[in-house]
Amino acid sequence: MTTALLSRGYTETAQYLDQTNQYMGQHFRESVALGKRPAFNELAEVWEECSRPNWDGYDALPVQIKTLRYAKLFIEALPLGSPLPSVGAEPDGHLTLEWYRHPRWILSVSASPEGVLYYAALFGSSDVRGSEPFFGEVPRSILDLIQRVQMA
């Protein structure tokens, strides 16, 4: 949703429309954030557990704050109505976002501190894998895989 940056004018009606538009925009953004709150909460929990060295007992690297930011931006960038991922961490310090139906119908996306998304999916006996730079929008290839997981 876009927010009007320029005022519509100086009349009372124009000011009313601007205020209404700003209120609606804010309300919309809060609603979207509210819908994604379970994923943000899980992200915070994982960050709490995995931001120190050796968080897995096997010498894992700590998750960096910039990795947390990329993962948060990725969740924010998911289209409205998109299923939410469950959040985890990998021992190289990447955060993972997972869409799961069952162990053989699953997508896992890793957010790295460099802003690269690494992904792999299992669909029955076949797999899909790849990487994409993250520029603030969820890549089409990953959106398609999220939809495919839901179609099981």
Place this chain on the structure above:
Amino acid sequence: MIDPNNVPPIEEAEWLARYVMQSSHFRKSDFTVKSNLFIPHPYQELSVTRHRDATKGEIWAIGQDVASQQQRTLYGRADIRARDCAVDSLRVTAKPFPNNPNHADVEGWPSEKQAQKAIALELAALASPLKIPPVSPAQSE
């Protein structure tokens, strides 16, 4: 436990345990384990413990030892057959430690992250659901 002076090579049918010390490495909904548990970083090997010649109590005791040494919580373990680890270039090799003659490594991981993830998904699909540690040692026998 395996005799440290006579460690046999890994057989295909052997069971291997991977200990879970992170709560986000399994799903609370169905207790299946996540692929994150099988990503090998920071080493090029994935550490596992062979069931061979070990009692259930000994298998749990090794996990408890590792967890307490690392000051971590042992949430449980996932078991996987050695033959199921032979995905792509992977192989399992006996690597006994002084305090754990049953230790082994899953080796031969590719360096590309997306390839590691694809293999880890496959291993997680083949592994058992999370097994919870017994409350008392007697329950493990």
